[in-house]
Amino acid sequence: MSTINKRIPPLKNSSYNLSDYKKIREGFSWNDIGKDFIQKNGKVNAAYETIDRHVEEGYGDKIALHYVNGDEKQTYTFKEVKEKTDHYAQVLKNHGVKKGDRVFVFLPKTPDCYVSILAIIKIGAIAGPLFEAFMQEAVKDRINDCEGTVLITDKEMVNRVPQDEIPSLETILFVEDIESLPVKAVNGDVVEWVDVEDGLIIHYTSGSTGKPKGVLHAHRAVVHHYISGKWVLDIKDDDVYWCTSHPGWVTGSVYGLFAPWLNRATIVIQGGRFKAEDWYQLIDELNVTIWYSAPTAFRMLLNQEELLEKYDLSSLRHVLSVGEPLNPEVIYWAWNKLGVRIHDTWWMTETGGHLIVNFPSEEIKPGSMGRAFPGITVGILDEEGKELPRGSIGQLAIRTPWPGLMKEIWGNKEKFANYFKYEGWYLSGDLAIQDEEDYVFFQSRNDDMINSSGERIGPFEVESKLIEHPAVREAGVVGKPDPIQGEIVKAFITLRTGYVESKELLEEIRTFVKSNLAAHAAPKEIEILDELPKTKISGKILRRELKEREIEIIKVK
Ligand code: WTA
Secondary structure, eight states: OGGGSOOBOOOTTOOOSSOOHHHHHHTOOHHHHHGGGOOTTSOBOHHIIIIIHHIIIIITTSEEEEEEETTEEEEEEHHHHHHHHHHHHHHHHHTTOOTTOEEEEEOOSSHHHHHHHHHHHHTTOEEEEEOTTBOHHHHHHHHHHTTOOEEEEOTTGGGGOOGGGOTTOOEEEEHHHHTTOOOOOOSSOSOOOBOTTSEEEEEEEOOSSSSOEEEEEETTHHHHHHHHHHHTSOOOTTOEEEEOSOTTSHHHHIIIIIHHHHTTOEEEEEOSOOOHHHHHHHHHHHTOOEEEEOHHHHHHHHTTGGGGGTSOOTTOOEEEEESSOOOHHHHHHIIIIISOOEEEEEOOGGGOSOOEEOOTTSOBOTTOOBEEOTTOOEEEEOTTSOBOOTTOOEEEEEESOOTTSOOEETTOHHHHHHTTOSTTEEEEEEEEEEOTTSOEEEEEESSSOEEETTEEEOHHHHHHHHTTSTTEEEEEEEEEEETTTEEEEEEEEEEOTTOOOOHHHHHHHHHHHHHHTBGGGSOSEEEEOSSOOBOTTTOOBOHHHHHHHHHHHHHHO
């Protein structure tokens, strides 16, 4: 455990939205916070709370977003976002979209992507945002699973949508056209007032077995989004907030869209992939004050330290990290070189919001993910579901319920029930230690899920794709430790008779996965074995043994 590391105190002379963790924790009630979001008729709408409310309260002219993509720059006020969202919402209504319908969004990180998600939610439908780098198979599996009826995309990305294989899909709307589509007036308000338990957003995520599962969240999550945005992101009215994640991932929707806008922040949307220089330049030019990113990105920046001479990052006042273990070295680097603390946060697609965090007003123990959010209780459980004493490694679990907790796994009661096999607890699948002062230290996953650059990758999905290649007989896929990406995807395969190992063949197999599934899931390394290790009785591939081989090799080196 890393408790021997030097602690980092809170910054002096600063005031924070949450100033005293212990006190707030004692008096905390989710209901008190939730009251604000319920309309007189007992109904709610998360999209209304995210944007419209601010316009009604007189903040229509405040800047809601800065969009930057290379030389392209756009700025929208809250009023403009509201009007655009209303228009999209009406177009959807005119196309017959109803409450509860699943409407997918397949777009790059642009204002249109954010507006589409909000428009869907505004009319009571369920938004299904897809990561922009998905290829045909990944797109198809997700829309088919929950029978999406409408897709909002653009004329380029539609090439990665295999329409013939998605029978439920009735309508495809192109963002190039939506703006100019006439709308029949909708009687009254376009907002559909829904129950707190009604569906909000569905995010597909990977586990260690099977295809990705559809994690469905309810409108009640808005309470969790709002209060964690206020206390953990520490948003104030003059902040410029940038979350680097795409809304196809849960961080990109909850902390890229809902939480900051519920707190009326000016957000930054940056198009394009990671490039250290562009990122530094963006912080400098837009005077970003709050920045939420992932350890892989911080490690890449750390390796290009010379850029720090070129750009002024002094606007940054609050920096946060999520998705994978944050090494103490990175925290010390940021502290010494940038003068900022990096605040690690822990949560999952399924949890809908932050559960274990470092608050800006509290001490950081580098190596720890922080302490439980107010209203959240952590348990470290043994195999029988009993709580272990402080300092022991066990299964990281959280006392149920809380507002952000998922509502269901789409169409799969059994998978949903697996998370709740110990009564009164949500089981995360992570292993962790909690110390005497309540700080939680991540140890590892308790299953075969791969975490590469903070992105969840299910080995089964990659293995299934690999064995569709004619040369591949069997495949076992694991996460191999990597200093920058945390883990990389490594595949072990056996070849069918008639095929011989060659560099070209391996590259062809790699490209096969990359162009059918998704680039981030394609194995970076492929190794051919004569045989894969298997269990004696059922003949199942032993991924753990393959992973141990990789860890052993690294240790020897
Ligand atoms: C891992 C992302 C270490 C963990 C919001 C979890 C982390 C999974 C951290 C969820 C962290 C997330 N330190 N590991 N601070 N945050 N993880 O659903 O294994 O994409 O179970 O949610 O990422 O990934 P997901």
